Amino acid sequence: MSLLSIKDYSLAIGDFKILHNIDVTVEPGQIVAITGESGSGKSMTALSVMGLLPDGAFAQGQIMLDGVDIGQTSESNLCKMRGNVMGMVFQEPMTALNPVKTIGDQVAETILIHQDTTKAEARKRAADILLRVGLKVAPSRYPHELSGGQRQRVVIAMAIAVRPKLLIADEPTTALDVTTQARILELLKDLVQDFGMGLLIITHDLAVVADIADEIVVMQKGKVVEAAATQDLLRDMQHPYTKALFEASSHKVALPERAHTTKLLEAKNIVRSYAMPRKALLGPRPTFKALNDVSFHIEHGERVGLVGESGCGKSTLTRAILGLERVQSGDIQLDGLPVFSGKKPNLDVRRRMQVVFQDPYSSFNPRHRVDRIITEPFHLLKSPPTGDERNAAIAKALKDVGLSEADKTKYIHEFSGGQRQRIAIARALIVEPELIIFDEAVSALDVSVRAQILDLIADLCRKRPLAYLFISHDLFVVRTVTDRVMVMQAGQIVEQGETEAVFSNPQHPYTRTLIAAAPKLPEITDAPLTV
């Protein structure tokens, strides 16, 4: 008998059908990965197994876990099972813990609910479990004192505290940096082996899936389109959607060739530090150097990547280049003109640079129409176009990014995430800047949409000479859309060079760590793989 078997299971919330007749099984000691794009129903599958469906959910079919039919089990018996038979790890470690309780108490709580033991004993065991998940901080700490990776370890400790038979992990590493992700995945694999429990991992990241799973379940719009052992599936994909998904994940764009030109942007020895709160009333204010002696340049028409983990100074650098924040020392110039002139940002420079942000949902004023949104950069021009000229500019910008002129009267909530990123690019292009900064511009998108946006960027490069700085934590994406790459760590650029050279032969230890930590997709070819 399987540990978990979901049979012919369907789920609806109100009139909205979320899952259609899905089948999934997990054996003890096995790692099963459910993958798919947003809206595929992955997370609802996980919550169904936990019996934690939102109000108004209506389920059909059967979920058998350890010989118990979840659908037929009373809420009080489900409470006895949760944490005991099945544990769960969530995506967002920053909010998954109660901020006002110590991490030790939160882990001990799982033990106290399910086992008849004293508080002191539970605390002691909680401390052991925290050590087991590799957390080297005192159990008396509060969540806010821990980093994201450390908090995720606490959540895992809570989920495995009484050794459940099934662990469900819903995007457990999506919110984490690659190096942290690698360590958390390692821990999960290790726990599965050690405890012999089953692991149902849910992730959109096919590289993670290929790396960790024994078996892969691909879902699309609430249906299981393909399920097979990892090796078999990678060797021989049956369903076109699976193929499309893997292709989009390893999508490479063809950048047009580029001749070496003159320098467009040059940054010399820039330093930006922030004052931290005083430790003592009269003591000096410690400073945090977000940018520490950073120098680089971008040539006309050059595509440069910037990679690094969260907190390395990427965002500060973006703001400094755009002239949104002053730097304490150093000099940033565009074509010989300073980004900051005197105390004000230099408008002559500003109109030659634009930016595309990460979040397609917060990048636009929800109360403005598309034409007003994308013409905002006209504010930078000395004589902004009006009337027919303005309409023509709007139509051209929208057409350039693959939207239609008719879209200009719509509000932003009428567009999907991918379309919104297109609008963001249209806004950046409308003043025909020489440099665009893509600040994690494709990070929030599903893989298929991401592939389309990357194609669009390559396409734009073919139409006009465009230089950009492509900032991303995703090494794979940076590798395909840039000519040159810079690696940033703790406010410093530790390595820079031609993209292919850096990736194939990294020099700095940090670059090597990053590349090693990034999960890799196996090369997908039509020819069968030899195993």
Add this chain to the structure above:
Amino acid sequence: MNKSLFIGISISTVFVVLAAVSFLWTPYDIETLDIANKLKGFSIAHLLGTDHFGRDILSMIMMGARTSIAVALLAVGIGMAIGVPLGLVAAAKSGSLFDELIMRGNDLVFAFPSLVIAILITAVFGASAINAIVAIGIFNVPVFARLTRAAALPLWERDFILAARVCGKSPTRISIEHILPNITNLMIVQGTIQFSLGILAEAALSYIGLGAQPPTASWGRMLADAQTLVSIAPHTALVPGIAIVLMVLGLNLMGDGLRDWLDPKVRVART
């Protein structure tokens, strides 16, 4: 439109209409005393009875609604006109000395029991409707300043503000073009709630004799007059009290209803 909003608007409209009609017509002249008919109960001649001077209570309620609405509305106006710009500037310059000063100033106003200051103001400058408006208005200022700042701060973190800054727009321009339209709904809802609190405050001030002065009618003073008569003619105390409760209830329901109705999340779900 939801149920709260419907009921709220209906009740509020009744009072606004009563107040508006009182400019043209009231059943009786409230400045004419009719001692012979004092403390009469509900009847056809006097729908809501008469007070200790034989004045028609319905007429006084109508005139009182006028006072209440005018005082509360102007007080909200003062609060918004000063508070919203202050909050916008504080948010635009968050972390600066100016921001700190505005916020500390707000805390300070909150530290003064509002009624005490209202009493102090009217004590020093004399009791009148104008001073009541100023006194209530002063306490609306920090409410709006704080709310505006709190709502504007997260907006300043949003990428569309950053995009506007990249386009070279000044903080003032961004505050007007991008921040203000996105907090208008919130201000309308809070305005409704402050309006209802203003009605209560006006009633309290005129109850202790520091609001509108005779011959201007006011619900609070009707209650003060009724206090000693409560045992012989309970309706003189019940009617104005119920008028206050209904008006405030109506405005609060309207505020709650507006909050749901204007919430973009709810609206997107509906369309």
Add this chain to the structure above:
Amino acid sequence: MHPKPAGLGTRLPKILSNAPKGHLYAVYTRNSPMIRYTCGRLSSLIISLIVASLVIFLVIEVIPGDPASFMLGINARADTLAALRTEMGLDQPMYIRYFHWVAGMLQWEFGTSWTYKTPVSELINDRIWVSLPLAIYALILSTLIAFPSGIYAASRRGRAGDVTVIGATQLGVALPNFWFAMILVLIFAIKLRWFSAGGFAGWDNPLLAIKSLTLPAIALALPQAAILARVMRSSLLDMLGEDFIRTARAKGLTRRQALWRHAVRNALIPVLTIIGLQFSFLLAGGIIIEQVFFLPGLGRLIFQSISARDLIVVESVVMLLVFTVIVVNFAVDLAYAAVDPRLRSRT
């Protein structure tokens, strides 16, 4: 007549004024987050008190003419006016008068009332033991009503119990407390004769004293309880939507356990803010309620002094009320830190 009337009142300002600045610095450098937080709040408390006293002083100063002629009115005799001016120190520069006033208050000396011809401190000592217990009584009542009903409503969101509580709070919020007080008197004093319609029995018999404060406290507390219950409910509902509640449920906690063990304490943070603000409302509301019930408290004192234009009493009592509110808010700040560990480690 009253037990130790000057006790706390005299000690508290002294404790504050005696805390030397150097001592604060020494504590700061010890670097414990909790002590640093406390000192931070303490210094803002002191600044608030200084600014508040300046504001009150200046409001009295801007009176047209001078305070003495304001107090005596237009028909005052020249020699009486001169006597009052000397007594109030109006012949001295403004800043000296301010320091005299503040220094006096720090020793519980507020000058002599013009109308009562007795020291203001005695007037206050007599009355503070009515107003303060009334506000505290009302605060306790309001919390006792609001917490259970707020938690109950949140735990039954959308069901009949929730709808009932919401309806009751809507009504409660709309009640003017002085009118509610009149209705209470009408029902419980005039019709049922369970309580007296007004007056204060004195603390010689604590039970009688509490009984005479009961109707006023209910009148004050109920509208505030309605507000507090609404805040408690919505704050709890916010918390119940948080990720950590889902985590708790995934551990095997029931809805009820997750509510009590994880949501309530987090929900207290906004609720504490409201409790702090309410104390100020309750003190001020007391002024009106004391009128309704003829209670000899600070509210009646300030009101009578205003009618009599006795500014010496007015400015001192206002300062005392503001002082109490600021100290209560300081206590609320400390309570925050007790509830929320994140505050303890921040500066």
